Amino acid sequence: MRDLVQKYADSFSIKLEKISQSENVQRSVNYPIVFLFLGDLVKDALLTIKKMNKEKWHNSNGILYFHAYQSETILADNLFSLQLANTGYDRQSQRKELADTFNQDETMLIELNKTFRKLTTKLADYGRAFSSLQKVNLCVVTAIHDPANILIQEFTLLLKSILQESFRIVEVDLYGLLMEKQDGENFAFTTSLGISFLKELDEYQQNEYHFEKDLQLIEDHLRLPVCHPPSPLFDMVYLLSDKNENGLIEDEALQQNYELISHLNLLKNRKIWTEHYEKMNSYSHQSFKRAMKGNAGNPVYASAGFAKVTRPNKAIVLHVASQFYQGLLDTLKNQSKQPREKVLQLFDLSESSFQKYYEHFLPPADRLYDMHELMRVSNSYRAIRKLSLNETEEFLYEGGTETFFYQNFEEPVHEFLKVLDLREQIEWCFYENIINHEQYGIYCAYSWTADNVHAESNVMNAISHILEETKQEQLRLKEHLELTYQQIVDHCEFKKSLLPFSSKKNLSSFLEYFFEEIYGTKYELLRLKVKLEVLKQYRTVLKGLHRTLQPKISLMKKVDTFLKKTAADSLFDSDDDLDRNIAQYYSRVNELITAKLQEKRGPYFFLNERFFKNLYRYLEDDQPEILLERLLVVCDREVLTHEEFHRTFEDELLERANVLTDYENREILSKEELFQKLYLRLDESSSIHIEVFNYTQTNRYEEKYYFGDFNSQFMRFAMDKDPGMQWKVGCAHEKKSSGIEKLTLMGGFTLKDLIFYRNGEKYYKKYIENGYEFHTKAEASV
Numbered sequence: 001m002r003d004l005v006q007k008y009a010d011s012f013s014i015k016l017e018k019i020s021q022s023e024n025v026q027r028s029v030n031y032p033i034v035f036l037f038l039g040d041l042v043k044d045a046l047l048t049i050k051k052m053n054k055e056k057w058h059n060s061n062g063i064l065y066f067h068a069y070q071s072e073t074i075l076a077d078n079l080f081s082l083q084l085a086n087t088g089y090d091r092q093s094q095r096k097e098l099a100d101t102f103n104q105d106e107t108m109l110i111e112l113n114k115t116f117r118k119l120t121t122k123l124a125d126y127g128r129a130f131s132s133l134q135k136v137n138l139c140v141v142t143a144i145h146d147p148a149n150i151l152i153q154e155f156t157l158l159l160k161s162i163l164q165e166s167f168r169i170v171e172v173d174l175y176g177l178l179m180e181k182q183d184g185e186n187f188a189f190t191t192s193l194g195i196s197f198l199k200e201l202d203e204y205q206q207n208e209y210h211f212e213k214d215l216q217l218i219e220d221h222l223r224l225p226v227c228h229p230p231s232p233l234f235d236m237v238y239l240l241s242d243k244n245e246n247g248l249i250e251d252e253a254l255q256q257n258y259e260l261i262s263h264l265n266l267l268k269n270r271k272i273w274t275e276h277y278e279k280m281n282s283y284s285h286q287s288f289k290r291a292m293k294g295n296a297g298n299p300v301y302a303s304a305g306f307a308k309v310t311r312p313n314k315a316i317v318l319h320v321a322s323q324f325y326q327g328l329l330d331t332l333k334n335q336s337k338q339p340r341e342k343v344l345q346l347f348d349l350s351e352s353s354f355q356k357y358y359e360h361f362l363p364p365a366d367r368l369y370d371m372h373e374l375m376r377v378s379n380s381y382r383a384i385r386k387l388s389l390n391e392t393e394e395f396l397y398e399g400g401t402e403t404f405f406y407q408n409f410e411e412p413v414h415e416f417l418k419v420l421d422l423r424e425q426i427e428w429c430f431y432e433n434i435i436n437h438e439q440y441g442i443y444c445a446y447s448w449t450a451d452n453v454h455a456e457s458n459v460m461n462a463i464s465h466i467l468e469e470t471k472q473e474q475l476r477l478k479e480h481l482e483l484t485y486q487q488i489v490d491h492c493e494f495k496k497s498l499l500p501f502s503s504k505k506n507l508s509s510f511l512e513y514f515f516e517e518i519y520g521t522k523y524e525l526l527r528l529k530v531k532l533e534v535l536k537q538y539r540t541v542l543k544g545l546h547r548t549l550q551p552k553i554s555l556m557k558k559v560d561t562f563l564k565k566t567a568a569d570s571l572f573d574s575d576d577d578l579d580r581n582i583a584q585y586y587s588r589v590n591e592l593i594t595a596k597l598q599e600k601r602g603p604y605f606f607l608n609e610r611f612f613k614n615l616y617r618y619l620e621d622d623q624p625e626i627l628l629e630r631l632l633v634v635c636d637r638e639v640l641t642h643e644e645f646h647r648t649f650e651d652e653l654l655e656r657a658n659v660l661t662d663y664e665n666r667e668i669l670s671k672e673e674l675f676q677k678l679y680l681r682l683d684e685s686s687s688i689h690i691e692v693f694n695y696t697q698t699n700r701y702e703e704k705y706y707f708g709d710f711n712s713q714f715m716r717f718a719m720d721k722d723p724g725m726q727w728k729v730g731c732a733h734e735k736k737s738s739g740i741e742k743l744t745l746m747g748g749f750t751l752k753d754l755i756f757y758r759n760g761e762k763y764y765k766k767y768i769e770n771g772y773e774f775h776t777k778a779e780a781s782v
Helices: 002-021 040-056 091-104 106-125 147-163 187-204 253-269 285-293 313-335 340-346 351-361 365-374 389-397 400-418 423-435 442-448 459-486 503-569 582-601 624-639 649-658 671-685 713-721 755-769
Strands: 033-038 064-069 079-083 135-143 169-178 211-218 222-228 236-241 301-310 701-708 728-733 739-749
Touching (some): 002 313, 064 106, 091 187, 106 211, 147 187, 147 222, 187 755, 236 253, 313 503, 313 582, 313 624, 340 459, 351 503, 389 459, 423 503, 442 503, 582 624, 582 649, 671 713, 701 713
Parallel strands (some): 169 236
Antiparallel strands (some): 211 222, 301 739
């Protein structure tokens, strides 16, 4: 279930981004970009950066990727790859042997040339995706401790030379990933691999660096030299570590480095906002290079830091889903409070319903009059007036009435009841009238059929009550029948005449009384017998149906408990004002949206076709994910699409932080206080991803850029907050609804300023003293 929630939280975030970027061209890159990933250790970086670019850059389909790997790569659109040799290398000389193998393998060089030319051709095919094809940016990404980076010259310059045949300018940047977190047994050797690459890199970045090698292959196996005139190999080198400038290793450091690479490329290559504002300060790549270089004679390097404060989308999705689900449960519970007569009618247990059973199972009462013809003797009223009714019946009919009643009434009813099976009828009422009815639903069915629930609407209580009443009526009629049989004819209350010659008339009056009191009562007892059997079957079937609902109701409660707990847990670690009042604020938003849905779709919209009409089907035993997914789909389509969720980041933040609750009187944050907290959060979180000795760094230069809507209140606040006395501050303008981002650039340090380099050089030297070969012969003097 947690994976489902995360999936929909991510989907919500992406939708918000797409909405805010739908008319925003600022997320497009101006020039083509080719990413060259070198080594196995940057496979995750390739996968993540490619995904980020695809999600955030409008013309990301025109970006191409290349991966040189030894063991494993990925398959994806716009990705080219080449496998390097990967067997039989000695630990002591694996970097050197990898380079020697490549230089001696003409087949691999041929394949590399073919792949690079295919890549260049495909890049030209995507020309319409970019504003200009005068320039292409080659972005090289490698982990400094990956042995494959010993081939960085060959791969970079060969690809650059082939690209130069189609593009006038090819700018090459390097992003070197440092891993300073020690892994235990191999930290010294791994560090030494990194130091060896950094030493080579320092040579590549010298103004005197040059390169010439026959790397281009054309038809008939003819070779052409790849030449690089005296100048640094890379236009810009960013070193990004898993340790920040404060010496802290963060859990999300790798992910942040990947985000940095994506954002740095966007910052350098993005389309520039044409409107001008004196404090906007758009990024200039050449200006940053010159400023960080200063008067330094040795190569200098750059690093960066990245921070973002985003709308807490996972917490929002969880709270909205939990509150919307609670609305569903409350509606179902409220609908269960119905008058008993209404519930009995839904279950087909009203008096009119019983009348249908009587008409179906009992012979017509009119047939009782047929017994008048059964009199075996002709006599006068005088002959029976002193007899009891029991004696009179035997005297007049000699058992004929009892036989007639049995054969024509009791026996047919008995046979009917033997085969009576109301399960199908009861289940039909249960599902069609209640569970599948948009006004009632499963909770009503469960609540109304529960035992020992003393609610007026509980049908089991009603059945028990009717059963008891029916049994009491049955006892009363039996007692009445017995007493009536014992009465003397002349004492019975029927209309008598004392006139002479009225014997026949009195006999006729008595017989009407007799059949009404005796067989009318017997007929009523048969009706009660049918009613009792119907009620017993209802009780039995409904108990069984209720049992089938118990796990489903438990599952509904399980989803409710999960949503409430995970919603609370999503804010457990946060006491920040920037995450304040999510539950209270979105509870009000949810109430507003629910009211709108009720107005548009009716008071019982929860159980209509677009929402939870088939709620019963989503309640598979032990599979709460089915119901949860349906809930999230409904929220995603019917709730999260409302304009209340598409407000600007700062508007939503300000209103949410200021919402007053009924439970406590919180101090309201002013806009300035809230913006100050947001500013400090971004500043503290965007620390540089490299640790340097500050006192050795003579030319530290910084630039800081916000990614957000320059016209927004917070952005103007941030621009005015820091006048740029110590560093340049600018804004990469784009309309964003999901958050604010900040990118800090820092350059001007040398390798000897790095704590990693200073601490690691002793391991490198010790390995060299013990015969380890980290370089080729051409670089052995490094």
